[in-house]
Amino acid sequence: MRGRAEFRAAFRKGESYLGDKSSCAENASAVNFTSCSSTQGLNNACVGKIPFSAGRSIGRSHTPVRGYSVTSSSTVSAHTAASVIVAVVEGRGLARGEVGMASIDLKTPEVILSQFADNTTYAKVITKLEILTPLEIIMPNTSCEAGNATKLFALITEHFKNVTFTTVQRKYFNETKGLEYIEQLCASEFSTVFMEIQSKYYCLAAAAALIKYVEFIQNSIYAPKSLKVHFQGSEKTAMIDSSSAQNLELVTNNRDSRSGHTLFGVLNYTKTPGGSRRLRSNILEPLVDAETIKTRLDCVQEFLQDEELFFGLQAVISKFLDTEQLLSILVHIPKQDTVKNAESKITNIIYLKHTLELVEPLKVSYAALRSCNTTLLKAYYNALEDRRFGIILEKITTVINDDTKYTKGCLSMRTQKCYAVKPNINEFLDIARRTYTEIVDDIAGMIAQLAEKYSLPLRTSFSSARGFFIQMNADCSTLPSGQLPSEFTKVTKTRNTYSFTSADLIKMNERCQESLREIYHMTYLIVCKLLNEIFEHIHCLYKLSDIVSMLDMLLSFAHACTISDYVRPEFTDTLAIKQGWHPILEKIAMEKPVSNNVYLTEGSNFLIITGPNMSGKSTYLKQIALSQIMAQIGSYVPAEYCSFRIAEQIFTRIGMDDDIETNASTFMKEMKEITYIIQNANDKSLIIIDELGRGTSAEEGIGICYATCEYLLNLKAFTLFATHFLELCHMDALYPNLENYHFEVQHVRSSAGKKEKITYPYTLSKGYTEEKNYGLKAAEVSSLPPSIILDAKTISNHIAKQILVRSSNL
Ligand SMILES: Nc1ncnc2c1ncn2[C@@H]1O[C@H](COP(=O)(O)OP(=O)(O)OP(=O)(O)O)[C@@H](O)[C@H]1O
The missing domain is CATH 3.40.50.300 (P-loop containing nucleotide triphosphate hydrolases)
Structure with a gap:
């Protein structure tokens, strides 16, 4: 058996699956991005160029896109953090008013392209941006050259005060490059989009700048043929301008932006982040096609008539995580192999397994529907029959332990990641895991000894920030000398709980982390190989995420009907x-x-x-x-x-x-x-x-x-x-x-x-x-002083008489 030093050297040599990491965003080194918040004002918008350095986060509000936000409550909040980056470009000269947009949600591997003519108010652009709720907007530097902002730039910066703005050299808004990127990156099932976008120069130009920029800030590239690309003309949905959406309190309440007293709040009983996103975008852009609406209504009716189906489906749907985000992380190829990236890929594979294992229960809860006439539900059932779900799951289970599953709680998830890969696949991994288990056992043993030594009710605890630490529920007065033994350091106290550590425990935590890093690295290499094998099949997940979010929204509609008639x-x-x-x-x-x-x-x-x-x-x-x-x-x-x-x-x-x-x-x-x-x-x-x-x-x-x-x-x-x-x-x-x-x-x-x-x-x-005079009558029941109301009545009578005289003289 080889020693630890040997296997460390061996995995350092281990080939990365990443292979050639140059992508469509090749040689982005020439890019000059300038970022600002619109609140900084237009003049500031053009200063402070950031020299290109891969991985540097640009803009003050970039949030790392790691991990999954799983809601603990049954209903998903509308106020999920913004994660959409939008590129906007406008035609010049005679083409002014022709606007191209491209957007990508950092949590969803879907590029949405749109191009439309907008009149002088640019209401469509503003409305579309409102719907997207961007984290960041990028525009060509020519839109605010030398402090001279175009009308569109001025309007957008004025409207989206809390959004980060970045200007990019106009040359990056290149339609030929845009088409090339889309050809390289668009998954084959969505290739019909080419027919729609080929002559749409502005949205292609926006796509070019957007993809290059996102790959730059994420320090990763999109895997070839991995993205869903979608052209969204405005003709398939009803147009609701942003001030109407606000007036009607569709998704935000005018008095309290966090209040659920909105149409979204009324209808939102969704269980997944995807379902909630779908509901929000539907409310802001309702359908205009009666047939599609009817198929949705048929589903809601079916859910209302069949309680078993409703509860069965809802129970399965609520177990899904954010499938779109999962896909998004799967299609990103990091440019560097860091421990963090390794850990995130292992988490991914566990989420993927968890998601695919839900396909069967989803089908089972559907089983009763095989004979039903609801076209949409039938189509979904057929889509779930896709063999690729089974193929991916089978491949995953050849490498990943059957009982590895998604769990809540950082320690149990850490354990799941640690033991995700089956034994006997890599002997060094098995050794490293044994070492890790020994250290964890040693930590538990040491804390038990300390408890005995000081006769204190100590217990082992864990948090991702502190690692292993000691906790104790006790009152100061119950401590032997009124305070903790001096061996314990970094003491914090909340209510009756003391949390602390010791020098030995810190050392053992370090050993534990060291052995975990080795485990993650080896697991990562195995997972990457597995991901490479299954990559060609993962596009079925686009359909799955579509099914889950749509069912979630329709179930939510049915749920709302059970609350009110x-x-x-x-x-x-x-x-x-x-x-x-x-x-x-x-x-x-x-x-x-x-x-x-x-x-x-x-x-x-x-x-x-x-x-x-x-x-x-x-x-x-x-x-x-x-x-x-x-x-x-x-x-x-x-x-x-x-x-x-x-x-x-x-x-x-x-x-x-x-x-x-x-x-x-x-x-x-x-x-x-x-x-x-x-x-x-x-x-x-x-x-x-x-x-x-x-x-x-x-x-x-x-x-x-x-x-x-x-x-x-x-x-x-x-x-x-x-x-x-x-x-x-x-x-x-x-x-x-x-x-x-x-x-x-x-x-x-x-x-x-x-x-x-x-x-x-x-x-x-x-x-x-x-x-008549109902304003005065309403004022009477208000708290306006009676003397003022009396005066108001006299003046109003006087004016009325004057008007009458004037009109009779005409
Ligand atoms: N159909 C209704 N059922 C119950 N309460 C209602 C109804 N319509 C209005 N109200 C209540 O009356 C209040 C006033 O209604 P609303 O603002 O629609 O009146 P309005 O005629 O538009 O008044 P104004 O002319 O002063 O703007 C509302 O805030 C609401 O609480």
């Missing part, structure tokens, strides 16, 4: 909701809000909603937009019955507070929003406008509202327009496609007959409101 939507030419209610208000209030109807058809496509303050107008408008979005992502809807016309865009203009940050006045903000709607709305839009023209005088406000309504009345879009300007209600005489509805309030006099009390039934009725 939602109904399956229909898709027709009419927007008809019977007794619908606001889903987020229901979650906040913990009781069902008052429900209402809505009916819009091509012949009656414009509703004006009036009513006193606080009567429920905004809530009603938002509830309709939220229901439309829920229906278009394949979820059931809070109503007794509902039918929707697929909306290609959803626009909202809802009165919010002044935007102090951008220093935009209320009026300018609403003008911007309404301009955007007018420029982009078409016959298939759903438009929600609440209180337009409140930022200027009443006469001007009415004028602006009237002209806007006239413009929109000539479209076939479905529009709901809430206003306090009762003058608009008379437009029904001119436009047969306009109808008036209103919310009433009830005035109740107290028994003494003095003070009037207002109650809000929140029910919608036909016609317009008869209420």
Whole structure:
């Protein structure tokens, strides 16, 4: 048997599987990246070039992408850390306005390309970036040369204040290189993407800069034919601009960014990070294809009808880790063999085994479905029959121990990694593991001896930061001399627990680490060989992660239906909701809000909603937009019955507070929003406008509202327009496609007959409101002093009389 020195030398000689590590990001040494946070301002954006040195992290917010975030709670949080890097480039000269984007999530080996024409507001770029929630945005240095920022650069830096910006020399935005990279890196199953992107120069240019940059900062390269490349035109999804998403509180709550009082919060019962990501992106970009939506609804219906299937699938799905992240790490080839990289690859193989072992239980919980007619579920079942899952698992189990499994807790995971490879594959590894076990036993023995020596209840503990250390539950008073023996060092105390170590234990920890490093290195070489063998089959994991995240989202929709009484939507030419209610208000209030109807058809496509303050107008408008979005992502809807016309865009203009940050006045903000709607709305839009023209005088406000309504009345879009300007209600005489509805309030006099009390039934009725001076009435029930209210009434009567006189003189 050879000695330890020998086998250390042997594994140092051990061939790395990495082979030739030059990749498509070859010779990136010429790259000059400049990074800044937009908060540093534009001038700073162009200074501080970072000389190229591999592995150097650029930008202040790069987070290492190691390990898996496994949620301990049953529901996955929406607030997962940003990990998306996006490259954006705009055409020049005549091509200005043509924008190319490429993005990659560091946790997912998927490149998303898009290219589209954007008008002067660049609303599509901003919306797409909002959806991606980037960690970092890279743009060509020409977009802010010599302090002269292009409009697009200025808008993006203004909008994404907390995102790191990096400028890259324009030459790296090279479409020919982009196409080459995609050809090299795109997995064969996704090769149809070439047909879509071949003449899309800007997204290819963005892809070139992005891939080169990501490989540089990650200090690794992507394995050939390993990435999912996907072209995302904007035509397959409904467009919801970022301010509408904010107004409707789709994924963030306007008052508290961490609050779950959003549509995402209402629907999120997902169990995996992938499912939660999918739900979020669907809410922000609902589908427009009725057939796809229908197949999703069929699944949700199936889950609701078959409890066993629902619980069975949910139980298996919740065991999946982040499959996309697993794939992402699998396709990265590190440029250096470090202990950390070695450990991460071993963790990977354990996660991969864990994931593949779940395919069979997933199929079993599906078994009952073989005869069902739900196309999507059938397709998923067939996809799970893919032989490659079995092939990979078989190969893994020839090398990895059958009982090696993913566990929680750093010590048990360390043990799993240590003993992952079967015995008798490498004799040096077996020796190193025996040594490791002996050291661990010695540590336990030594702590037992110390316990006996000092008659203290000592126990062995472990943390990844400290390694092995000693813990003891005791009160100071129970210690022999009121303090711990001097042999114990680095003492910390939390409540009644002392944690400490000793000089001998530190030495033994070092020996333990040394032997662990040897084990990891040898295991790593074996794992790398195994990964090389299975690499050609791993693309089936793309399908698996797709299935898991989609099922997770659909199960989550079914789960939401069990909490509240939602109904399956229909898709027709009419927007008809019977007794619908606001889903987020229901979650906040913990009781069902008052429900209402809505009916819009091509012949009656414009509703004006009036009513006193606080009567429920905004809530009603938002509830309709939220229901439309829920229906278009394949979820059931809070109503007794509902039918929707697929909306290609959803626009909202809802009165919010002044935007102090951008220093935009209320009026300018609403003008911007309404301009955007007018420029982009078409016959298939759903438009929600609440209180337009409140930022200027009443006469001007009415004028602006009237002209806007006239413009929109000539479209076939479905529009709901809430206003306090009762003058608009008379437009029904001119436009047969306009109808008036209103919310009433009830005035109740107290028994003494003095003070009037207002109650809000929140029910919608036909016609317009008869209420007069309701602003003053609402003020009366507020805490405004009575003397001021009295003054306000007198002045308001006076002005009303003046207006009457003026109009009779005309
Ligand atoms: N259908 C409903 N069921 C229960 N509560 C409701 C309903 N609609 C509104 N409310 C409650 O009434 C409050 C005021 O509603 P909302 O903001 O929609 O009124 P509004 O008519 O738009 O008021 P304003 O004109 O002052 O903006 C909401 O915050 C909500 O708590």
